[in-house]
Amino acid sequence: MSLYIAHANEASHQEFDFGDNVDVGTFEQILDMDEGEEDDGHEFSRSIVFGFLEQAETTFVKMERALKENDLRQLSELGHYLKGSSATLGFTKVKDQCEKIQHWGARKDETGSNPETDDKKNLKLINESLKKVRENVEEVNNLMVKYYKQLEGEE
Amino acid sequence: MDIAGQNNNSSDFVRKLYKMLEDPSYSSVVRWGDDGDSFVVLENEKFTKHILPKHFKHSNFASFVRQLNKYDFHKVRQNNEDGQQSQYGANAWEFKHPEFKANSKDTLDNIRRKAPAPRKQGQVSEELPIQQIDLMNQQIVAQAQQIQMLEASNHELRINHQTVVQELVRLHRTVLNHDRIMQDVMKYLNSVDAQQRRNSKTLFPNAQENAPGSNLTPTSQNIAAADDEIPASPLQHAQQLMQEYNADSQLNFPGLEQISTAYQPPANSNGVRGPGSAHSSGSMGYSKLSDGQLEQIVYPMGANNGIDPMYAEHLPNIPYPMPGKEADGAELRGKYAESRKKSNYNDPNWVRSPRILLVEDDPTCRQIGAKFLYSFSCVIDTALDGLEAVSKIQEGGKYDLILMDIIMPNLDGVSACHIIRQFDRTPIVAMTSNIRSDDIQMYFQHGMDDVLPKPFTRKSLLDMLEKHLIHMKKLPSGMDPPPTAGVNPSLTTQPSSTHSVRDDMSAAASPAGSTGTWNSPSQYSGVSPIAGTMGMPYNTTYMDSNNTAYQSQPHTPLVPRGAMQAAQIAGPPGPHRRGPSDMGPQDMNQAKRQRVSGNFSGSTAMPVPMGRPQ
Incomplete structure (x- = not known):
């Protein structure tokens, strides 16, 4: 079930297994935007990807704080925030967790379609989800470091 | 016996x-x-x-x-x-x-x-004349009555005719007036738009940087002048036109009066047809005259600005895009043309670079969105939240489209849209992952024009742009309306030429990639000029005659009219253009382009520092 990215470079046909962490089609769009970068062919996507990972770390810190403060609303906003960028990059797993956090923070169930007024439960679920999403992000980070290293090695 | x-x-x-x-x-x-x-x-x-x-x-x-x-x-x-x-x-x-x-x-x-002898007429005239005279008298009376009736009906007809003619003239005047008013409105709107665009240019720091430089180019000087003139006196111009119009009617009304007086005699003579035809011919003369004047007045500047007010499609052609193209679009292209190199999509073929306000609090989404937009030849301004977006619009920033995230700090997208809608009708597209039907309904209720579901893709973004900026798409050359304004052809020429550029560029990707140097900087450095030239034809087009416009265009292979300019086209079309070595000199052939190219190189960071190492 592993997904492969056939890099835009038709010549190298490099493939990289991101697993189910990354939606290849979405991420490839970003890679496409790398074309023609002057100094480093991947500078754009690299900056986006690692910018996001930094952004995610920062957000997690805020989430931890909000969790301590039982600030569901803040947690929902942070979840939404990270959801958007992760979805745009195709970081599917991260996005899914963030979406759940957004819903729980909004005092709804994980689908967001039903209300869930048990705040303790919501906080607990968020706490669990936060751990998962941090793991996901870490995983993506490792993959991306590897991926870009591989790209550089090619050049 | x-x-x-x-x-x-x-x-x-x-x-x-x-x-x-x-x-x-x-x-x-x-x-x-x-x-x-x-x-x-x-x-x-x-x-x-x-x-x-x-x-x-x-x-x-x-x-x-x-x-x-x-x-x-x-x-x-x-x-x-x-x-x-x-x-x-x-x-x-x-x-x-x-x-x-x-x-x-x-x-x-x-x-x-x-038989009654002549010499006995005296006796005859004693008997018959009485009856004859009576008869004749009766006939005379009857004829007199008939004449009176004819006179009356003739008078009536004359009055009716006069009324009709006057109504006709009045109608004609009204039509003339409307035409002129329409033109004025068009001009006014154009100028307002131009002004707004200039104002909005201030929103782009880079645009400001470029402004002085671009003013140095002859083309932009002209444009600046035109921009100054047009907004300065649209209403005055309208008034002037109205006055001219009055003068028209003054000129023409004597003719009408003449017509009316010429109609008087027929009542007393049998020359009804004469004056009648004279009348009609007079009217015709009037209308002809008016038509001529109409054309003159309606298209006084058409030949210069390439906008035929009769063609709505020309609206996007109004001169104002020039500065933006030059200062913003070109600069951005100069910077990011490379990134478009491997575009899977054809160039959207904008008449000018659409100005997009991207309202997004998330930096990743903002950067990617902006990157996509750049790849679509858009000029991007960004706002980090709804509050900033509102203030940008309030400060007079003019955009062709606003892409609005919904959930944002300080002011959410829906509220921002609601506020903006109080004074601005720029299309606003909600970008959100909250796309349940009630959500969408709310977006529309608050003035959103559309919803772009998140996560958007490059395709979905382009589709949305093309949907809402269809009026900014260039016309296919076949649809070029027969132009009063001679610049139209050149405008329509560009789509295909630009198109060909895109085709060439995308075509270039493959061979380039096959060499294994797809990311080589030098490989794409040459593309930048191409992007620059893509912007350039607009400038010349607006400023100069067709020939100049064509001349400034390096490639018009797909254009029917291109045959005429084929000789003028600098450099062969297609792959030959791709090489950097080809591009540079070729562009340098054009003084204007050279200067603008200088501008491009002078232009630095794009508004959104995406793609730069952070």
Whole structure:
């Protein structure tokens, strides 16, 4: 079930297994935007990807704080925030967790379609989800470091 | 002897006369003359009283004499013989007719009632004229009445005709007015738009940086002048046009009055058609004249600005895009043309670079969105939240489209949209992952024009742009309306030419990639000029005549009219253009482009620092 990215470079046909962490089609769009970068062919996507990972770390810190403060609303906003960028990059797993956090923070169930007024439960679920999403992000980070290293090695 | 047996040709009167003379009892009163060739009325009084009634049913001697005269009997003059009395007495009346003789009945037939002799007209005019005059009088009266009626109806027709003509003229004027007003409105809107665009340019720091430089180019100087003029006096110009219009009517109204007066005579004469046709021809002359004036007035600047107000498609062609193209679009292209190199999509073929306000709090989404937008040849401004977006619009920033995230700090996208809608109609597209139907309904209720679901893809973003900026798409060259403004062709030329550029560029990707140097900087450095030239034709197009515009275009292979300019096209189309070595010199051929290229190189960071190492 592993997904492969056939890099835009038709010549190298490099493939990289991101697993189910990354939606290849979405991420490839970003890679496409790398074309023609002057100094480093991947500078754009690299900056986006690692910018996001930094952004995610920062957000997690805020989430931890909000969790301590039982600030569901803040947690929902942070979840939404990270959801958007992760979805745009195709970081599917991260996005899914963030979406759940957004819903729980909004005092709804994980689908967001039903209300869930048990705040303790919501906080607990968020706490669990936060751990998962941090793991996901870490995983993506490792993959991306590897991926870009591989790209550089090619050049 | 019997009269009955006589020829019917003889007159009753003559036969009665003859019969009367045969009666011997009348001999003392009337009898044949002594010679038998005449008859004599001896006793006038007795004859009239007694004999005339018996034979002629009247007792009027004068009438009897008149009858005799009609049959050409002549009274024998008695005083012919000097001093001698008539042989029949002083009171006797002797009448003679050559054919009227005693004992000569046969000759009676020869006595005919003679046609009225000229010398007897006096008698005729005594009887007939009275009737004739009456008849004639009646006829004259009738004719007079007819003439009166004709006159009345003619008058009525004349008035009606005049009214119709006046209405026609008025209508014509109204149409003229509307045309001009339309033109004014168009101009005004254009100028307002241009102004707004200039203002919005200030939102782009880089644009400001470039502004001075771009002003140095001859083209932009012209543009700046045009921009200054147009917004400065749209209303004045409108007024001027109205005045001209009044002058028109003053010029034309004498003609109309002439027409009206020319109509007067026909009432009194039969020359109705003459004046009538004169009238119509006068009207025609008027309309012709007006048409000519109309054209002059409606398209006074069409030849210069390439905008035919009659064609809505020309709206995007109005000059204002120039500065933006030059200062913003070109600069951005210069910077990011490389990134578009490997575009899976054809160039959207904008008439000018669309200005997009990207309202997004998330840096990743913002950068990616902006990157995509750049790849679509858009000029991007960003706002980090709804509050900033509102203030940008309030400060006069003008955009062709606003992409609005929904959930943002400070002010959410829906609220921002709601506020912006109080004073601005720029299309706003919600970018959100919350796309449940009630969510979407709310977006629309607050003035959103569309929803772009998140996570958006490059395709979905482009589709959204093309959907809402369809008016900014260049016309296919085949659809080019027959232009009053000669610049149109060049405008339509560009799409295909630009298109060809894109095609070439994307085509270039493959071969380039096959060399394994797809990311080599040098490989794509040459593309930057191409991107620059993509922007350039707009400039020249707006500024100069067709030829110049074409000249500034390096490639028009797909354009029908391109054949004309083929010789002028700098450099061969297609792959040959791709090489950096080709591009540079080629572009340098064009002084204007060279300067603008300088601008491009002078332009630095794009508004959104995406793609730069962070």
